[in-house]
Every structure is written in structure tokens, then in C-alpha cells.
Amino acid sequence: MRRLRMPLLWLWLWLCDLMLLLSAPAPESSVLPAPQNVRIESYNFKHVLRWSPVQSINGTVLYSIQRRVQSVEHWEDMNCTNIMKHECVFDTKPFCRIILRIRAEQGELRSAWSEAGPFQAAKDAILGPPRAINVTSEGNSILLRFLPPTEHSMNFDYVIYYGEKSSSINQKIHRQDTEIKFKNLKEMTEYCFQVQATLENKEGEISDLYCKETQTTETSRIISIIGIFGSLVTLTVAIFLCLLAIRKYKSVIKSLWQPPLRIPSHYEEDLLNAGMVMEDQFRNCTENDHSDTVSVTSNASLSQMQTNSSTNENQVHISEVEEHG
Template identity: 40%
Template sequence: MVREFGDQNLVTLCSNVSIIIFILLLTLEPSPHLPAPEDVEIYSYNFQSLLRWSPVPVETGSVLYTVQYKTGAFPVWNEMNCTRIPQTQCGFPVEVQKRRWTIFLRVRAELGQLSSNWVQAGPFVAERDTTLGPPRVNTVSASSDSLLLSVTPPFTPESGDSFQYRVFYWENTTRTTRKEQETHNTLFQIAKLKESTLYCFSLRVEFQGVYGELLGQQSAPECHRTAISEATRAGYITLLCLSGLVLINLATAGLLLLWKHHKKIKQSFQPPLKIPSHFEEVRAEVLCFSCKRGKRNQGSCCPTGINHCCLRVTCLMLISHLIPLLLSWMIFYCVLRHKLCWAFL
């Protein structure tokens, strides 16, 4: 009886060893199947969707891929124009690009007669799972107290789509407070701004769908400067005209002072010189000649000729004083009529 028990244990031991050897041989044999694709995911941006995956590594040959789809309403796998393709991505065909459909996809690798297991992705609903980009800014018109923006949504809208744009704006300074406003229009205004100030803004679209609110990405900041108001422009023109008036009056006063005290100024810079008698006679003759416009007096230069010369000098002084006064009145008129002055300048 003991011998029979020993023979039975020996048979059991041999059976276990045979099983272990068989398992080891199976693990050493090459697998008849390809590895399945990895990192399978559905990528969707602005309702443009595709299935992508990592390439399957093989030592020899070129791996091809086949993609199929089915919907929640019709659970039958169908081809989607991606049969035995070398690429590692497959775009959705037109018949599958429905925002509210529930889509399932699967992909497998193929090499000759070998094929991998299917790897499934989904369920996917575009209106729920897509990523919305930032809205596009078409034009920006600046006024003295506002910015007028024209924008378009990041994708082609369909009938019945509901959008909301959220605008974030702030003054471009070191210490600033971000403000925001909402609008449903593609043409809207950021109002109550400071004139001649640099403002920056950023936009984000919010899509109202059946599955709830879908938030888009925020756009990169754009900066624009507001314009100068008409009142400020008129003030600048007035200040410019008044400054010109003051400068002309100061120049006139300075010239008059120089003329009035020219002898003292001349004496302060150089000692007085006595003109020789023969030069004095020539000077008197030239002075009489200039006073009488070339008609030389047969006698000596009489005091009457000298008086004429003095009268001429007096007239020149009056004219030089009247010209700045006329210019001053013209500038004052420009101040009253700043638009005419602006056109003149």
C-alpha cells in the first residue's frame, strides 16, 4: 500500500513538471498576434475631430491600421475610410461629424496576415467633449472713451447656436484692476475708458449646448490706445496759440529794449571812439544823400535833412512795433476759432 502511494506521488510530480515545461515552451514561442496600438484617443478642436494613436513597433515590415466606428443609435461597426492605412491618425468622415451623436471608435494594427486586438475609444459627443478655441478679433476701432470690437466665433456656427462672449480688459499699468463684461453680439463696445490711455483685452467664447455650457479658450491679450477727445485737442491748440503769442510779445519787448538802450549796451562792450573830421564830413554827406533819395544838396547838409532821417527812423520803429501787434491779434483770433487755427497750422 505504501508502494502504491509512492507511485501515485511520482506520477503527480511528473505531471506537474510536464505542465511547467509546456508553459515555458509556450512562453518561448513567438506570438501569432501583433501588439495592439497604444495611447488611443479622440482629439477634437472646434468640432473638427480625429482618432490618433501611437505606432506599433515591429522589427520588419510596415504596420497598417484599420479604424471602424459605430453610433449609440446603430451599434454596428462600420468602415470610416481608414482601412489599412500607414498613418497613425484618422479624421472623422462627414457622416460622423454630428455634434450630438454618441460615437464609438476602434483601431487595430495589421502586418501581412497578422492582426492585433481591437482597441476601443469613446463614447464621444462633440458638443460635450470638443475643445473650443478663442474667438477671432477682426477689427478694433478706438475713440476717446471706448474701443469698438468686431469678432467672429472660433468655428462655423450652425442654425440655432447660442454664443456668449466674455471680455476681460484692463489698463496697461503696473497696478491695474481687471474688468469684464458679457455680450451676445459679434460687434460690441468697451465703454467708459480714459482718453489717450493704453488698454489691453482678452476674449473667451461660451457655447450654450444641449449638454450644458462649453467654455472656450481665452485669447492672447491685445492692446490698443484710446484717442484724444475734441475738447483736449482744442485745449492743446489754445495752449499752442497762447504760447506763440507770449513768445512774440517777449521778442517784441526785447527788440524795443535793445533799440532803446543800444547806446548804453554799445558803450558797455567797447569804449567810445571819436570819428575823424574828414570821415565826419563824408558821413554827413552820405546821410543827406540817403535822406533825399540821391539828390545831393549843393550846400552843406542842413539840419532839415537830418530831421528827415530821424523821421524815417521813427517810422521804421513804429512799423516794427505794429507788425508783432498784428500777429498777436491774428493768433488771438485763432484761439477763438480753434478749428481755423488747426487748419492753418
């Protein structure tokens, strides 16, 4: 009987231990996979932690994120706890090196932690170009205004690249001011500008090209007006003097303007040869031919002859009348 009771007692104890084990809370499990592709993206000191989503087993997967300073082992929760999104926006000091870690959670299930970092904003963030760049011209000067790349209070330095648009932008200056005036530039010339921000040894992105044409100054306008007026006066005086000269030296100008006509030399030789031939022919004709004598009666002799003819006619008429009488 005693032998039978001993096995039953051991069986009872074993069943009690089994029930205690089943009723005890389950230890933390790592069935969920850890988030992958964890990365920190920062542009103009706006920092975002991003990761790839974890496949859920049964239900919604949530995420929790913690942070710590690299030189400290203590982790602290961030403002991203039990979130469903696959990104977390956070802030940090520019020169502070931090490490972030993230895990997935689903009910009582937990994944392993995935870390990102160390991250230092002043070194690892992408610095964009300055904002709100404005270029205005004032005569032969150009005023350049802009805002820092970010609204955070930081000691940015700026590199300004500039030059004429017709040539390459090969000049640059370093400034800390956000308002720079370029003086004594060429008038009526288009200049282009690009601005880049720097922080410590970190260079930011270069801005787009901004161009503006200079204008003429008041002094240049006055000089231009005086030059035009002087040119008109000079032209008027020159025309007046030319008219006086033409009137005074009209004959000289006419002789110079219309030189005497001259027969070309080859035509002149032909005409001289033709004259000599005609003269020889005329002489030959006078020696061989005989011509009648030609008398020339002047007008006075012709009048006398007409008077004598009239007198004779009158005498004949009178004699005829006497005979009839």
C-alpha cells in the same frame, strides 16, 4: 485478408481528413498585438484619432477604423481603412456621442480591436480663443473685432475682459456679437482686452492681451485751444496792468523795494559810546591846554592889504625917480 484491408481503409480515411484540414482556409488569427495608447484629440472641433504603432512581424502593418453611435450597436467603416499612418482625422456632430475602434492588419493576420470613447465634441473638445482679434481707437472709444474660434456654425457666447493697462483687468461683459464698441473711455489712456469663447457650459481658452490707447475728441481739442488762448490773453492783460501800476506808484514801490538803511543796534550802541568818550576827551583838552589866538582874515581884507602894498611900492618908486632926476 479482410482483417488487413480494414486498417488500410481507416488509414486512408485518416489521411483524407488530414488533407482536407490542411487545404481548408486558416481561421482569422489574433497573432498581431492590438494598438495601444489609443486616444482622441480635438481642438477647435478638429478631431484626430491617434495611437502607438504596432510592431510588424513580416511586412507592413495597416490599420482600419470603425465607428458607431453610443446608443446603436452597428459598426460602420470610416474613411480610414487600410492606412499606414498612425492617426485618422474624422468629423462628427458636436452633440453626438460616438465610439471608435481600431485594429492592426498584416496580410491575413488581424489584431484585436482597441476602442476609444465615448466622445462628444461639444463636451470633450478643447475650445481655443477667438481668432483675428483687432482693436482700433476712435477718439475716446475703442472698437473690438474678432472671429469665432472655429469656422463651424455654432452659437458661441463671448466673455470680454477689459480695463486700464495701469491697473488690473477687472471688468468683464458677456456678448454674442463679434464686434463691440466701448464708449466714453478716458482720453489718452491705454486699455487692454482679452476674449474668451463659451459653448453651452464649456469654456474656451482666453486670448492673449491686446492693448490700445484712446485719443482726444474734437470737443476736447476745441476746449484745449480755447483754454490756451484764454491763458495767453489773461497773461497779457496781467502784464499790462502790472506795468501801469509800476508807473503810477513808482515812488511807493521804490520805497518798499529799497527800505532806508539802518545801522544794526549793536553797532549803534558802540558808536554812541565812542562819541561820548571823544566829547569828554575834548573838554579835558580845552580846560588844561593854552592856545594862541587865531585870527581869520577874510578875502576882502586880504584884497585891501594887497592894494595898500601896491600903492606904497609905487610911491617908493616915484620918490626914487625924483632923486635921480
